[in-house]
Structures are given as structure tokens and as C-alpha cells.
Amino acid sequence: MIIQQYKIVFAGSMGAGKTEAIKxxxxxxxxxxxxxxxxxxxxxxxxxxxxxxxxxxxxDDGIKIGLYGTPGQSRFDFIWSVICEGAIGVILLLxxxxxxxxxxxxxxxxxxxxxNDNIVIGITHIDENKESSLQQYRHWIKENGLSYPxxxxxxxxxxQILMMVxxxxxxxxxxxxxxxxxxxxx
Amino acid sequence: MLSIPTQxxxxxxxxxxxxxxxxxxxxxxTRGVDFVMICSxxxxxxxxxxxxxxxxxxxxxxxxxxxxxxxxxFLKEIQLTGCNNITLDADNGKxxxxxIPATHHPMVMVTLxxxxxxxGQLLYSLKKASQLxxxxxxx
Numbered sequence: 001m002i003i004q005q006y007k008i009v010f011a012g013s014m015g016a017g018k019t020e021a022i023k024x025x026x027x028x029x030x031x032x033x034x035x036x037x038x039x040x041x042x043x044x045x046x047x048x049x050x051x052x053x054x055x056x057x058x059x060d061d062g063i064k065i066g067l068y069g070t071p072g073q074s075r076f077d078f079i080w081s082v083i084c085e086g087a088i089g090v091i092l093l094l095x096x097x098x099x100x101x102x103x104x105x106x107x108x109x110x111x112x113x114x115x116n117d118n119i120v121i122g123i124t125h126i127d128e129n130k131e132s133s134l135q136q137y138r139h140w141i142k143e144n145g146l147s148y149p150x151x152x153x154x155x156x157x158x159x160q161i162l163m164m165v166x167x168x169x170x171x172x173x174x175x176x177x178x179x180x181x182x183x184x185x186x
Numbered sequence: 187m188l189s190i191p192t193q194x195x196x197x198x199x200x201x202x203x204x205x206x207x208x209x210x211x212x213x214x215x216t217r218g219v220d221f222v223m224i225c226s227x228x229x230x231x232x233x234x235x236x237x238x239x240x241x242x243x244x245x246x247x248x249x250x251x252x253x254x255x256x257x258x259x260f261l262k263e264i265q266l267t268g269c270n271n272i273t274l275d276a277d278n279g280k281x282x283x284x285x286i287p288a289t290h291h292p293m294v295m296v297t298l299x300x301x302x303x304x305x306g307q308l309l310y311s312l313k314k315a316s317q318l319x320x321x322x323x324x325x
Contacts, residue, residue, distance in 0.1 A: 031263065033255035035227040036292050038195045048228055050248075051256035075229055075248040 007066045008165060009084050010053075011112050012093035013104045014072035015043040017124045017155025019053050021093065022067045024158045025165070026055025030067075042073070050076065052083055057165070065165065077111070084115035089168040092148075093155065096132065097125040102140050109148075118175065120168045122153045122161075197232060197291040197323075204322050205286070205293065206233040208315035213237065216311055218303030220279075227251055227285075227292040240298070250296045254283050271312060273305070280305070284312045288323030 010018040022030050033051030037043065053069030068083050070076070084090065090112050094101050105121070112119060123137055137150055149167045153160040197205075202224070209222040213235045221236040225247035234243055258269040274281040279300050286293040295312060 031259050033252070033259050035229070035251060035255055036195075037228055038197075038226045038230060038291075039228065040195050050227070050229055051252045051259065071252070073229075073248075075244065076252060078245065078249060079252060 005064045005066055007068060007087045008168060009087045009090045009116070010067065010069045010093060011080065011084075011090050012072055012108055012122075013095050013098055013101075014039075014048060015045050015098075016072065016093035016095040016122075018069045018072065018093055019049055021091070021122075021155040021161045022053050022055040022069050024156050025057050025161045026067055027058065028056045030055040039073070048073070052079065057162075080111065081115050084112070087116050088172050089118035089120065090116050091120050091122060091161075091164050091168060093122045093124055095125050096123050096134070096152075097128045101132075102136060105137065105140065109146075118168060118172050120149045120151065120164050120171065122151045122155075122164055124153060124155050126152050127154075194290075197226070197288075197293070201288075201291060201319070201323055202232055205295075205319050206235065208319060209233060209295065210235045212297065212308070212311050212315060216299075216303065216308050218299045218301075219297060219308065220300065221296075221298040223247065223250075223296040224286075225251060225294050225296065227254070227294055232293065238298075246296060247294075250283050250294050254285060254294050258285075270316075271309065273309075277301075282308065282312060284316050286316045286319050288320045291323050293319065 010021055012018060031054040033049055033053060034047040035050045037045055037048040049069055049071045055067040056064060057067060058064050070080055070083050092108055092112060094105055098104060126134060134152060141148060141150060149171060151164055205224045209224055213219050213222050220238045221240055223231060223243060224233040225231050229248035229251035231243050231247040254269060254272065257272050261269050269285055271282055271284040279298065280303060282297040284295040286295055297312060
């Protein structure tokens with residue numbers, strides 16, 4: 001039996017909601033690799049992902065998507081490229097409440113675009129920091145001549161995560177379409 | 187014996203000192219052991235004793251915690267409970283990752299040895315050390 005399955009990676013900063021996003025979307029109980037968080041300077045949460053999270057979702061057209069979560073901390077960067085192997089794209093989640101989210105956005109994009117350039121960005125925890133502008137992300141993306149889709153989401157809301165997954169697939173279809181058009185003209 | 191506030195995330199000095207002493211005993215009393223490291227279950231190096239220098243021990247701590255978490259998740263999937271240790275047998279040596287299931291400060295002990303080590307003796311020593319540290323954390 002050959003199983004047709006695709007893979008999407010959830011990456012981004014510690015505490016941005018990667019595990020929560022997979023939990024909210026997955027139709028199976030997710031496989032978690034959480035450990036007790038001793039790094040309270042980086043984040044106050046009690047548990048943090050140190051390995052690979054895994055969940056699954058079946059889309060309306062019957063395509064099964066494997067949802068893979070990464071640890072956010074750079075000390076686990078050895079696992080990032082391994083997880084991204086063969087993925088159709090990366091959902092990059094960033095915590096709006098972190099001290100410098102633009103620096104984090106820049107850093108994660110710089111790293112993950114080398115593994116997979118089909119990236120959708122999700123900014124989370126927007127209700128916890130209303131003083132900081134949401135426009136800064138659009139401005140930064142525009143200033144840097146980038147065109148990644150940008151969403152402001154709650155990682156606990158299934159519909160919002162699903163929207164990002166659909167956007168990722170749509171971006172991939174556009175890229176594949178452009179590539180095949182280019183080949184046709186060649 | 188040890189007083190550990192439950193709200194404190196990082197392991198207290200007393201507990202770390204005990205863990206380091208246990209690591210040192212294993213290093214000195216088990217022929218073939220080159221390196222013993224104690225790290226937090228979220229991948230931070232806490233104490234290291236060794237006969238040989240290994241580069242990048244911070245990375246080793248992160249990788250070890252990650253492997254132990256992933257194997258624990260795998261065991262859970264096949265209805266096996268807990269993961270006490272993982273023995274990796276290579277051509278030129280062995281690596282053993284031992285879980286220290288301390289209630290407030292779970293840790294991982296990373297032991298590297300040569301090929302000739304008496305595995306039974308080493309595993310017994312690691313199990314005893316793990317139990318001792320875990321018990322001290324619960325007191």
C-alpha cells in the first residue's frame with residue numbers, strides 16, 4: 001500500500017504556540033516531546049518541546065497532512081533541517097509579546113528559508129501586547145521586499161490554523177504553476 | 187535531607203552537587219567510562235565530569251534531552267511506560283542516556299564509554315545513581 005501524505009512544519013519562537021496549533025488542528029492525539037522548562041528568562045511556561053511534535057489532519061479532498069512541530073530554542077537547531085526534509089512548507093509562528101519580535105522574525109526566516117522557502121507567517125499572542133504595533137510586521141516584510149503571507153492568529157483556534165495551512169498549500173500551487181509555466185515557455 | 191522550593195525551576199546547588207558526586211563516582215569506579223554529564227530534561231548542561239574532553243557539551247546536552255524525549259514518546263505510542271535508559275552501541279564505544287525522574291527537577295545523565303565497558307555494571311550504577319538523585323529531589 002502506498003500512502004499519499006504531505007508534511008507541514010510548524011517552526012518559530014519558544015512559546016509562540018506551535019504545539020498548541022498542532023493540537024488544535026490534529027484529528028489524532030498528538031505525539032508530544034515536552035520537557036520541564038527551566039529557562040524562565042526566555043519564557044515562563046512550565047513545559048517546552050525538546051523533540052518533534054506530530055499530529056495529522058485530512059483535508060476535504062482526502063489528502064492527509066502530517067503536522068510536525070519543532071523546538072523553538074536555537075540549542076535545538078540540529079533538528080530543524082531534519083524535520084524540514086521533504087516538507088511542502090513551513091508555518092512560522094512568532095510571539096507578538098516577545099521583547100523583539102521583528103528580530104525573531106528576521107532570524108527564523110533567515111534560517112528556515114534555507115530549508116524550505118514556502119513559508120507562511122503567523123503572529124500569535126496579539127491580545128497580550130496591544131501597545132506594540134501589528135503594522136510593524138507588514139512594514140518589515142514590505143521594506144525587505146518579501147512576499148510571505150502574514151496572519152494574526154490565536155493558535156488555539158482550529159479555523160485560524162487551518163486558514164494558514166490552506167494558504168501554504170495555495171502558495172505552493174502558485175509556485176508549482178509558475179514553474180511549470182516557465183518550463184512550457186522554455 | 188534537601189530542601190527544594192517547588193516553585194524553583196532550576197535545580198538547587200545541593201541537588202546538583204549530589205548529582206555531580208554520583209556522576210564522579212561512576213566515572214571513577216567503572217572502568218571504561220570516559221565522560222558523564224548531568225543535564226536538565228530541557229537540554230541544559232548542569233554538571234560534567236570526564237577523563238576525555240568532548241567538544242560542544244552544550245549541544246550534547248540539547249541532543250541528549252531531545253533523543254530521550256523522542257524515544258519516550260515512541261515508547262508511549264507502543265504502550266510502554268517511561269524510558270529509564272537508552273543504550274547506543276557504536277563500533278568504537280557506547281553512549282547511555284539515563285532518565286533521572288526527579289519530581290521537581292527532572293534530569294538526564296549522559297554517559298560515554300569505550301567498547302570494553304562492563305555494561306551490566308554500568309547500567310546498575312546508573313540506575314542506583316538515578317534513584318538516589320530522584321529521591322533527594324523529592325525530599
